Structures are given as structure tokens and as C-alpha cells.
Amino acid sequence: MNETKPAIAVLLPAYNEEMTIAQTIEAFHEAVPEAQIYVIDNNSKDATGEIAADLLGKIGCLGRVIHESRQGKGNALRKAFQSIDADVYLLADADCTYPAEMARELIAPIISNKADMVVGDRRSCGDYSRENKRPFHGFGNTLVQSLVNKLFHSKVVDIMSGYRAFSRLFIKNYPVLVEGFEIETDMTLHALHKRFKILEIPITYRNRPKGSVSKLNTFADGMKVIFTIIQILRYYRPMMFFGGLSIVFCISGLLCSIPVINDWINYKYIYHVPLAILSTGLEIVAVMMFSIGLIIDTLVQYELREYERSLLRSGLNR
Ligand SMILES: Nc1nc2c(ncn2[C@@H]2O[C@H](COP(=O)(O)OP(=O)(O)O)[C@@H](O)[C@H]2O)c(=O)[nH]1
Ligand SMILES: [Mg+2]
Structure with a gap:
């Protein structure tokens, strides 16, 4: 690894994102041209993997498409964390919802060692509540957020944001024990419990473009939120x-x-x-x-x- 020029890895977990994957890769490549971009494809039934591989080759980007057969964002990231070596890791959705142009702002505190995890906070700008059409998600978010902040005496605003930057220290010492969407909450808890430095940066947030659908299921994932709250108490307190x-x-x-x-x-x-x-x-x-x-x-x-x-x-x- 290079001391002067840190290696940056952009991680894009993607499941059936053929509509948005190309645009997402292009946006991150433009924002951070020196970064390696990794798309972690999880048995997508559409052309996500092929589109990503073609585009990465075409634009001459250093990353690649990684395939993981065990379904779930948690499983996909586990594979990425194990197989990718970098100084800074940037995680985002492959659905064009997070602003790639803010990538440098998220990465900077990691490079200057001011934080181990930088979270793109969707809530402070007010975009999330405006753009997100699913009130239960906001409610679930708020519930877990207030519990976590009470338990850890912290002030984290967006516990479930999928736009984050991490230090190598954090990633290589983070045991991924969850399989699905609980991973964001789990990462926040892990960081708080193990006293990693967390920094939140307010970001703008867009809804998915028309025709593209979220993989999140309000009821099933809502149940998981409740389960997560019980687990938090059981494991951490x-x-x-x-x-x-x-x-x-x-x-x-x-x-x-x-x-x-x-x-x-x-x-x-x-x-x-x-x-x-x-x-x-x-x-x-x-x-x-x-x-x-x-x-x-x-x-x-x-x-x-x-x-x-x-x-x-x-x-x-x-
Ligand atoms: N690799 C992988 N990625 C997934 C899976 N489920 C969702 N994702 C990706 O994780 C990101 C976040 O999912 P999304 O549906 O956007 O959730 P939301 O942002 O909370 O609505 C997207 O880029 C999805 O394509 C999965 O099972 N495997
Ligand atoms: Mg999303």
C-alpha cells in the first residue's frame, strides 16, 4: 500500500439493478477516478453483472464484479471485506440514490485519520423524509435511532444510511455476522460499542428513479428492526x-x-x-x-x- 496515495475501494452491492448500475458506476468513477470500483452481484436475475463488467472494462476502471452466491447485502459485503484490500472503503447503493459527487467529502476524514467511519446522513438535509415515500421506514429508523443514542450516549442521526466510508482498521476488524439489511445498523452499533470514531456528514438524497424498485420489504424488514432492537439490548446491554x-x-x-x-x-x-x-x-x-x-x-x-x-x-x- 502506498503511504502518500491511499488506495480507495468503492463497494456497490447490487441485486437486480440493471436500470441504475451503469449510471452509478459512471457517477462514482467521475467523482473519484483513481478509485477501484467493485460491484458485488448476488445472483441478480437481470443483466446487472454483465453491464457492470462491460462498463468497468470500457472506462478502464481498476475494480471488478465480485459474485457471491449467498443472498443478502450482509453476505455480499462480507465477501467484499474479506477479498478487497484498500486504505479507504466507500460503500454506496447501486440505485443512484446517494450523491456520488459527495464521495470526496466522505473519504477525506478517513484519509486524514479524523474518523474510522463516516456516515452520509440523509436525515439532516430533510431530503429523506421528503423523498422517501415509505413512512414506516422513517418510523423504524427513528425508533432504533433513539434507542441506540440512549444506550450509547451518542448523537448518531442516520443509523441505517447505506452511504459510508470506512478506514482499513475498521473493515479488517469488523466481524460480519448479519446476512441482510441489518448490516448498516450492525456497523453503527459495532463502531459505537468498540469506540471507533464516527463522523456524520449531511448528504442530499434522491428517491430511486421511476421503474427501479427497492429490495427492502416494509413488513419483513420492519420485523427485523424490532428483532434488531431486542438483539441490541440482549448483546450490548x-x-x-x-x-x-x-x-x-x-x-x-x-x-x-x-x-x-x-x-x-x-x-x-x-x-x-x-x-x-x-x-x-x-x-x-x-x-x-x-x-x-x-x-x-x-x-x-x-x-x-x-x-x-x-x-x-x-x-x-x-
Ligand atoms: N449484493 C446484494 N446487494 C443487495 C441485495 N439486496 C439489496 N442489495 C443492494 O443493496 C443496496 C440497497 O438496497 P435498496 O433496495 O436500495 O434498499 P433501500 O436503499 O433501503 O431502499 C442496493 O444497491 C441493492 O441493489 C442482495 O441480496 N445482495
Ligand atoms: Mg437504496
Whole structure:
């Protein structure tokens, strides 16, 4: 790798994007001519792969088309992160929605080491709410955003943006464990949890051109958002998750025990035997939940420690 001139890789995951792929490649090639452009095609049923390969050859661009058979944006990026070596990675959609002309602005903080992840924030300019015709997506975004910011004491505006630049340090130490669209949320969480430097730059956002359709499914991906929220709590704040459940069980157990205790105080005998058994069971579950939270919290701390060690071992400077 060259110290003076950093290698830049533009990553364009694409699934059935024959309408927009050529325009997207051209736009990024014009914005950053020295960059290598990689299109990660995922079993597209249209001519996405061929169009991309032809065009990359024609314009003399250094990148190539990568094929990944496991479906999903997460799987596609996993392959890209494993097989591409660069100093700066720029991720965008292959659907002409993100402004390629702002590529340099996103890349600059990575090159000058001011950030490990730069996020193109679609929300601050107001374009996203205006251009995006799917209100549920905005709602899901806001829900996850406020939860994440509360948990990590952060101020991230656009958690799910698909326009991002990354340092080599971030990419080569990011374990891709998700398969689909959860990858953006996951990357943000990973960066916050592992204390990578995040910078957000407001960008303009256009809707997909007519005839081109989003691969996102409002219901299925909406369910995933809810699942993601549960996972965030479970993995990143286990004590809060299991502790919260423990409190719920503990209070339910106490409520169930009121008639039982009443019996004992008044008659020195227990008439509400089923309630007594139920409250005992609930209190046992409460203690179990608390213990599970404590164990997983310790594991997360241990994992964080190991992660920091591996960063030091990888010999890359922040
Ligand atoms: N490689 C690959 N890319 C995908 C897949 N699904 C979506 N993409 C691409 O990921 C990008 C974002 O998807 P998009 O449908 O635009 O989602 P939206 O921007 O949230 O509406 C686009 O460039 C898609 O072509 C997939 O299964 N595999
Ligand atoms: Mg898109």
C-alpha cells in the first residue's frame, strides 16, 4: 500500500439493478477516478453483472464484479471485506440514490485519520423524509435511532444510511455476522460499542428513479428492526435486558404473594396454595434472569477486552 496515495475501494452491492448500475458506476468513477470500483452481484436475475463488467472494462476502471452466491447485502459485503484490500472503503447503493459527487467529502476524514467511519446522513438535509415515500421506514429508523443514542450516549442521526466510508482498521476488524439489511445498523452499533470514531456528514438524497424498485420489504424488514432492537439490548446491554426481565418477574411474584402473606398474617395458615407456588416460581425465574444478565455482562466485558487486544496486535494505528 502506498503511504502518500491511499488506495480507495468503492463497494456497490447490487441485486437486480440493471436500470441504475451503469449510471452509478459512471457517477462514482467521475467523482473519484483513481478509485477501484467493485460491484458485488448476488445472483441478480437481470443483466446487472454483465453491464457492470462491460462498463468497468470500457472506462478502464481498476475494480471488478465480485459474485457471491449467498443472498443478502450482509453476505455480499462480507465477501467484499474479506477479498478487497484498500486504505479507504466507500460503500454506496447501486440505485443512484446517494450523491456520488459527495464521495470526496466522505473519504477525506478517513484519509486524514479524523474518523474510522463516516456516515452520509440523509436525515439532516430533510431530503429523506421528503423523498422517501415509505413512512414506516422513517418510523423504524427513528425508533432504533433513539434507542441506540440512549444506550450509547451518542448523537448518531442516520443509523441505517447505506452511504459510508470506512478506514482499513475498521473493515479488517469488523466481524460480519448479519446476512441482510441489518448490516448498516450492525456497523453503527459495532463502531459505537468498540469506540471507533464516527463522523456524520449531511448528504442530499434522491428517491430511486421511476421503474427501479427497492429490495427492502416494509413488513419483513420492519420485523427485523424490532428483532434488531431486542438483539441490541440482549448483546450490548445484557444487564439492562435480563435485569429488566428480572424486575418484571420479581414484581409479578410479589403481587402474587400478597394474598399468601395475608393468609399467613391473619390465620397462620396458607389457603392460597396455587398462588404461593406461582409466586415462588416467578421469584426463582427472577433470580435466574438476574444471574443470566450478570454472566452475559461479564462475557461482553471479556469480549471487549479481547477485541482491544486484537486491535493492538493487528499493529494498525488509529
Ligand atoms: N449484493 C446484494 N446487494 C443487495 C441485495 N439486496 C439489496 N442489495 C443492494 O443493496 C443496496 C440497497 O438496497 P435498496 O433496495 O436500495 O434498499 P433501500 O436503499 O433501503 O431502499 C442496493 O444497491 C441493492 O441493489 C442482495 O441480496 N445482495
Ligand atoms: Mg437504496
